[in-house]
Amino acid sequence: MLDTKFIRNEPEVLREGIKNKGVDFNLDLLYQLDKDRRQLVQESEDFKHIKNVVSKEISQLKKDKKDAAKLIEKMKVTSGSIKKIDGEIKIISGKLNELEMAIPNLPHESVPIGKDERDNRLIRSWGDPFRNDMELLPHWEIGEKLGLFDLEAGSAISGSGFVVFRGDGALLSRALVNFMLDIHRVQGYEEVSVPYLVNRDSMIGTGQLPKMAEDMYHCEMDDLYCIPTAEVPITNLLRESVLPVDQLPVKMTAYSPCFRREAGSYGKYTRGLIRVHQFDKVEMVKATLPEVSYEELESLLKDACEVLEVLDIPYRVIELCTGELSFAASKCYDIETYAPALGKWLEVSSCSDFEDFQARRARIKFRKEEGGKSQFVHTLNGSGLALPRIIATIFELYQTPTGKVRVPDALVKYMGGREYLGG
């Protein structure tokens, strides 16, 4: 959520930002409600002042054993007015809050203005992703052939879009998780292990609710949500806190499965491991001082890229244009790896800066000096990385002429010395 003062004072900046994000939003209604609310609050507070004063007078009269009936009459009227006005305020505040929560975060000024992926900006590339030396099988074929994963079994157990990894495939998943967590730990992130079911407040805190309700699995009986990313529990770990400034930046990393309904997304590029309802991911989260958050975004991106470089997997970094940014993000880099058989770049990480958008919702603050005013931190997060697409890339890129898949060197020791999958 944005700063209410900013919303009030900078309507034009706000309008422009929302437009660039490609969102339709009724700001006029919001401004009207805000005006109404402020007026009512003023009225209510005036009455409350009277109430406090008269209340003291009554108390004094009682103490002096004098008659207070007249003042009590007056209080009845005043209290009635307060109740009525506060009722109206409550209704309006509810609507207003709903609207404010639905305003997306605004893009940072450095973000290219644009509508869709064609307007994204290529930042850099690392390594040569293409292979012409042999005929490559798409990852689902080599995967099934070597018995590394089983989509049909996943369908049978749960439904389409669920995967069963087996044997070396399962081992590879576990190896990747350990490998990534080790890297991030060395990079200075505290490893945490978090709940995979979270409550409504947490989802609101990081901005998944109310907008993305359709994309999440929800346990109705307990009103708990399956996390779509570890970002949610990690960031909410800091909820309602005032962090000492010497603890910043806070850096945490966690492995978690991620659950996504992916409502309405069936396309041609969703085959195999590319888009599934449950997948594993290692996530990094940072909370920083506002003035360094964009530097921290760059280093976050670097931390994610390091995983790929150590694995020796080529990638490219894309900066998303304004129209492609997610609801809560002000700036975002995607890291993509190339699946050569598929002929397609795959998003394996998103590194985003949310500025104080999430911090305001989750009330995560810091205090610069003792007695000073507390301010909202900036939060950032990035995947480091999402497993299925990395696995798809490995399966396609690391195929050998003998029909096996070579294990990236850096993973061999995490695989009990195994150098090839499925053989």
Add this chain to the structure above:
RNA sequence: GGAGAGGUGGCCGAGCGGCUGAAGGCAACCGCCUGCUAAGCGGUUGUAGGGGUUAUACUCUACCGAGGGUUCGAAUCCCUCCCUCUCCGCCA
């Protein structure tokens, strides 16, 4: 799931329906005092929002787990919910 206990300021901990933003203690800060240290003495120290000021000062409102209710008036009484702790049951 059953039976109890409890949730008050940075922490500990009082609190009779009005004089309680909240005693007392600790901690922190500022002074004083003391040849150093310790002790002692005096003072200051919550958050959010509104008004006001160049900025202070000043002022108003709200906040004692959350939400309702009773009352002229609620931290204090009643109801609902949440959380923590102890005991019991169930269970990986």
